[in-house]
Amino acid sequence: MHDAVTVIGLMSGTSMDGIDVALLSTDGERLTDRGRGLSYPYPLDTRDRVREATKAAWRIWGAHPKSQAPSPEDMALLEAVEREVTELHADAITDFLDAFGISRSEINLIGFHGQTVFHDASRRITRQLGDGPLLAQLARIDVVHDFRSADIAAGGQGAPLVPAYHRAVSDEVGFEKPLAVVNIGGIANVTWIGADGKVIAFDIGPGNCMIDEWMQQEAGLPFDRNGEAALRGTVDKDVLKRLASHPYYRRKPPKSLDRYDLPGLSERELSLEDGAATLVALAAREIAASAEYLPQRPRRWVLAGGGAKNPAIVQAIVEAVSEPVTSADEMGWSAEHFEAEAFGFLAVRALRKLPLTFPSTTGVPRPMTGGRLARAPRR
Ligand SMILES: Nc1ncnc2c1ncn2[C@@H]1O[C@H](COP(=O)(O)OP(=O)(O)OP(=O)(O)O)[C@@H](O)[C@H]1O
Numbered sequence: 001m002h003d004a005v006t007v008i009g010l011m012s013g014t015s016m017d018g019i020d021v022a023l024l025s026t027d028g029e030r031l032t033d034r035g036r037g038l039s040y041p042y043p044l045d046t047r048d049r050v051r052e053a054t055k056a057a058w059r060i061w062g063a064h065p066k067s068q069a070p071s072p073e074d075m076a077l078l079e080a081v082e083r084e085v086t087e088l089h090a091d092a093i094t095d096f097l098d099a100f101g102i103s104r105s106e107i108n109l110i111g112f113h114g115q116t117v118f119h120d121a122s123r124r125i126t127r128q129l130g131d132g133p134l135l136a137q138l139a140r141i142d143v144v145h146d147f148r149s150a151d152i153a154a155g156g157q158g159a160p161l162v163p164a165y166h167r168a169v170s171d172e173v174g175f176e177k178p179l180a181v182v183n184i185g186g187i188a189n190v191t192w193i194g195a196d197g198k199v200i201a202f203d204i205g206p207g208n209c210m211i212d213e214w215m216q217q218e219a220g221l222p223f224d225r226n227g228e229a230a231l232r233g234t235v236d237k238d239v240l241k242r243l244a245s246h247p248y249y250r251r252k253p254p255k256s257l258d259r260y261d262l263p264g265l266s267e268r269e270l271s272l273e274d275g276a277a278t279l280v281a282l283a284a285r286e287i288a289a290s291a292e293y294l295p296q297r298p299r300r301w302v303l304a305g306g307g308a309k310n311p312a313i314v315q316a317i318v319e320a321v322s323e324p325v326t327s328a329d330e331m332g333w334s335a336e337h338f339e340a341e342a343f344g345f346l347a348v349r350a351l352r353k354l355p356l357t358f359p360s361t362t363g364v365p366r367p368m369t370g371g372r373l374a375r376a377p378r379r
């Protein structure tokens with residue numbers, strides 16, 4: 001067994017709402033110290049710029065076949081936002097260390113996911129904004145970054161990456177397997193862990209992203225806090241049927257999504273409440289339907305990610321599946337910082353050249369390691 005490494009994991013997810021920071025110790029297989037995590041919301045103007053960056057990324061990589069060379073303005077915007085996001089990650093680390101009274105020299109490594117601005121596995125393009133070498137320099141700690149490129153270059157989906165972590169954490173609890181862990185972030189993904197340790201994973205469909213978009217567009221709110229609007233609304237069955245008819249949902253895994261791949265509601269199509277209820281129903285229905293692609297129904301569903309804090313989503317999932325549903329928090333897993341922890345864990349695995357992805361998670365032809373190491377200037 002290798003020595004445990006003390007690592008900080010950093011995640012800024014597809015909700016584009018900020019940075020999650022988590023600390024753990026691990027040898028890349030077992031987890032010895034976890035649970036400390038904090039969130040750092042992006043300032044509102046950063047959120048706007050990140051959104052602009054996703055639009056620029058679509059102009060650069062989204063058009064197919066390419067009609068023209070990328071505009072220098074779009075390239076400059078991506079560069080500027082990458083720097084801004086990286087600096088905010090460095091600030092978050094400093095604050096995190098202060099908050100827990102940890103000295104920088106105690107941290108051996110950082111796992112830096114970065115901010116996804118574009119993802120299209122079929123064309124082998126995935127782009128996360130996050131300058132690993134700059135973060136290593138600012139934080140004065142070695143950084144593993146660029147977790148998805150190796151997988152996608154080898155023909156994998158480049159996502160989801162968290163299943164290796166879900167399996168490691170699930171080994172800590174005595175729940176009977178098969179177990180399904182659903183991460184309800186901007187996009188929802190599922191990891192199924194079989195009794196023999198086999199892991200199957202894929203992106204299911206929308207988690208919170210369509211609901212967030214709807215709340216923003218109809219009410220100027222960042223999200224539907226505690227599912228209040230959705231719980232007051234009524235599901236529009238015809239609209240739900242239309243949204244659920246997108247071919248992605250019936251495509252067999254492995255499969256992965258960009259945040260903007262699936263259409264949501266048009267402006268003022270429904271009342272605020274009915275729209276929120278209908279999008280919650282869509283997310284829950286597809287999460288429940290993910291069992292169709294699993295070799296055996298799970299005995300339990302564990303919900304993580306921000307969507308696990310939305311009672312409307314949780315209630316709709318409970319109604320849609322016949323097995324018990326537990327939140328990651330109830331298991332002491334911290335739903336909020338789960339993904340940040342995962343990227344700390346994956347960074348240590350990358351350093352040890354252990355596989356991050358597998359044929360049954362991303363469809364990569366063989367288990368693959370990944371990530372790139374950026375060394376800090378020597379102290
Ligand atoms: N109290 C709450 N009530 C309702 N929704 C909530 C609540 N707290 C968080 N959320 C939802 O969770 C979202 C953030 O989730 P999370 O941080 O897991 O996403 P992410 O990490 O950006 O996503 P991804 O896993 O796709 O990368 C918010 O945008 C919001 O929609």
Ligand SMILES: CC(=O)N[C@H]1[C@@H]2OC[C@@H](O2)[C@@H](O)[C@@H]1O[C@H](C)C(=O)O
Pocket residue numbers: 013014116118119126158159160161162163185186187188189203256257339
């Ligand atoms: C390209 C990209 O950033 N994908 C994210 C996104 O957000 C959720 C879902 O889609 C997931 O597959 C992935 O992130 C998680 C952390 C993952 O790779 O496991």
